[in-house]
Structure formats: C-alpha cells, structure tokens
Amino acid sequence: MLDLAEFLAADAAGKARIGAEVDRICRETGFLAVTGHGVPDTVIDALWAQARGFFDQAPDAKHSVAPPPGGPYGYLGPGTEALAKSRGEDTPPDLKESFNGGPAGIPEGETDPDALAFCYAPTPFPDLPGFKEAWRGYYAEMEALAARIMEVFAVALDLPQGYFAPFISTPISGMRALNYPAQDKAPEDKQLRAGAHTDYGSLTILLPEPGSRGLEILTPEGDWKGIPPVDGAFVINIGDLMALWTAGRWTSTLHRVVTPPDWATRRRMSIAYFHQPNWHAEVAPLSGEAAEPVISGPYLMNKFAAANG
Numbered sequence: 001m002l003d004l005a006e007f008l009a010a011d012a013a014g015k016a017r018i019g020a021e022v023d024r025i026c027r028e029t030g031f032l033a034v035t036g037h038g039v040p041d042t043v044i045d046a047l048w049a050q051a052r053g054f055f056d057q058a059p060d061a062k063h064s065v066a067p068p069p070g071g072p073y074g075y076l077g078p079g080t081e082a083l084a085k086s087r088g089e090d091t092p093p094d095l096k097e098s099f100n101g102g103p104a105g106i107p108e109g110e111t112d113p114d115a116l117a118f119c120y121a122p123t124p125f126p127d128l129p130g131f132k133e134a135w136r137g138y139y140a141e142m143e144a145l146a147a148r149i150m151e152v153f154a155v156a157l158d159l160p161q162g163y164f165a166p167f168i169s170t171p172i173s174g175m176r177a178l179n180y181p182a183q184d185k186a187p188e189d190k191q192l193r194a195g196a197h198t199d200y201g202s203l204t205i206l207l208p209e210p211g212s213r214g215l216e217i218l219t220p221e222g223d224w225k226g227i228p229p230v231d232g233a234f235v236i237n238i239g240d241l242m243a244l245w246t247a248g249r250w251t252s253t254l255h256r257v258v259t260p261p262d263w264a265t266r267r268r269m270s271i272a273y274f275h276q277p278n279w280h281a282e283v284a285p286l287s288g289e290a291a292e293p294v295i296s297g298p299y300l301m302n303k304f305a306a307a308n309g
C-alpha cells in the first residue's frame with residue numbers, strides 16, 4: 001500500500017523509507033494499492049456513469065465508434081482481442097468489450113508516420129452527452145498521477161526524484177474502459193475474461209468497479225491470487241518497460257481476469273490507464289548493462305498488433 005499524500009509531505013528520510021517499501025513490493029508482486037492520490041471522486045464517478053451508459057447501448061451504437069482496421073482507439077467489441085496472444089499463447093478471444101482512447105494532443109514537431117497513424121490517431125468518441133469531457137477529465141488526472149508515481153519509483157530506485165521526467169514528458173498512454181458482460185454461455189476451453197498477460201508500458205493505474213471480482217496475479221510462488229478492489233484506492237502495476245528499465249529487479253507481473261462462478265449474472269467493469277513513455281523514448285537498463293534499447297512507441301504498437309491480430 002502506498003499513501004501518495006504521505007510521500008509528498010515527507011522529508012528526504014521519510015521519502016527514502018517509503019521508497020524502500022515500494023521497491024520491496026515492486027520486486028515481489030509488482031502490484032500495489034495507492035491511496036492519498038488526490039483524484040476527485042466527482043471525476044471518477046462521472047466516468048463510471050459514462051462508461052456504464054456507453055456499454056449498455058445497443059451493439060450497433062457501440063460499433064459506430066469502432067476503430068479503423070488495426071487502429072487502437074474506439075470500441076473493440078467481443079471477440080476482437082486475446083491478451084494472451086501478446087505473449088505468443090494461442091487462446092480463444094477474451095470475453096470482454098472495451099472503449100479505448102489516446103493522448104489528447106500531438107506533440108509539436110512529431111512527424112513519425114507510425115506515431116501519427118497509431119498512437120496519435122484520433123479517438124472516435126461516442127455521441128453521448130458529457131462522455132468526452134468525463135473521459136478527458138479522468139485521463140488528465142491519470143497522466144498527472146502517473147507522473148507522481150514515477151517520482152516515487154525514481155526514489156525507490158535510488159535515483160533523483162525527477163529522473164524519469166524527460167522520458168514521460170509527452171507520454172503516449174492509452175486508456176481503456178472495460179466491460180466483461182454477464183455471459184450467456186459457458187466459456188470455451190482456455191477462454192478467460194482477460195487472458196494471462198503482462199502490461200506493456202511503464203505502469204498501469206487500474207480502477208476495478210467497487211465490489212467486482214476476477215482479477216488475479218501470478219505470485220512468485222506460482223499460485224494465482226485474487227486482487228480485490230480496495231476502497232478509495234487505485235491498483236498500480238508495473239509494466240514490461242519498467243521491468244526492462246530495472247533490468248528485471250522489478251517484476252512485470254503476469255495477471256488475468258477469470259470468469260467467476262456466477263458468470264451468467266455477474267458483470268465486471270474496470271478502467272485502466274496504461275502509462276507509456278514518449279513514443280521516441282529509449283528504454284534500457286539503468287544499471288548500464290548491455291541490452292538492446294527498446295523504443296517505447298514501436299514496442300507498444302507491436303504488442304497491440306499481436307493481441308489484436
């Protein structure tokens with residue numbers, strides 16, 4: 001558990017103590033709950049209401065904001081994604097639908113054709129009163145929160161607090177509202193609500209709907225363990241690029257969303273913000289050990305293509 005307000009108010013010794021605790025958690029499970037985050041309830045509640053309103057529409061209305069072929073933003077309906085495929089595992093599609101959005105603007109001077117076509121593609125917002133405003137408001141809060149958490153991470157890694165700032169000045173984070181509907185038939189063999197995967201970027205800020213179930217992580221002991229929602233907290237997890245940055249000191253933990261026993265009546269919703277460094281950011285182990293640097297944008301694009309191919 002990380003209390004961000006406590007971290008921000010702490011002196012250098014207090015920050016180092018909290019940083020050491022965060023380092024321990026990130027080495028062990030890579031999942032932590034964050035309280036004291038300062039995100040207003042009004043912003044959170046507004047997006048829940050809009051997300052529910054969006055998913056409860058008829059299929060045609062949802063498909064009217066489908067992405068162009070290969071595009072990441074808009075409505076991805078049931079059957080379009082299998083997250084386990086991002087790791088080369090062949091499974092039936094995940095039992096979910098999602099609405100996805102990208103950065104609010106394009107950085108000045110960005111000319112990379114892949115960046116412009118993929119992560120800076122426009123988000124096709126639904127024509128629902130207040131949806132876009134609620135989405136953008138929550139996204140902006142997440143961008144600011146992620147930057148603060150990256151400061152905690154820097155301290156946890158014995159780096160200057162602002163170490164990561166140049167890498168995340170124009171992040172290409174994606175945000176996704178997820179709906180795992182109550183199911184009208186039993187899942188196929190190996191079919192989950194979200195197949196086992198690691199997240200691709202620096203960190204993920206997840207908000208499971210209060211009272212919802214199903215998210216599980218693979219523990220270092222090799223057991224699947226449920227991660228229930230924590231009241232008033234966001235669930236943060238490390239992504240692949242953070243694991244790479246720390247040369248494997250921190251874990252990008254395998255996680256999944258399982259089908260609950262009451263799948264026929266039980267839906268799950270969640271909102272996930274996938275913090276992703278600048279398109280051109282080169283991520284290489286901080287320890288200086290030799291490794292081919294990974295470029296943030298193309299890495300993300302390839303992972304998305306694998307899961308949605």
Ligand SMILES: O=C(O)CCC(=O)C(=O)O
Nearest residue numbers: 178194208215257270272
């Ligand atoms: O819905 C959730 O709680 C988790 C979803 C997830 O892990 C993902 O989409 O990357």
Ligand SMILES: [Fe+2]
Nearest residue numbers: 197198199255
């Ligand atoms: Fe995930």
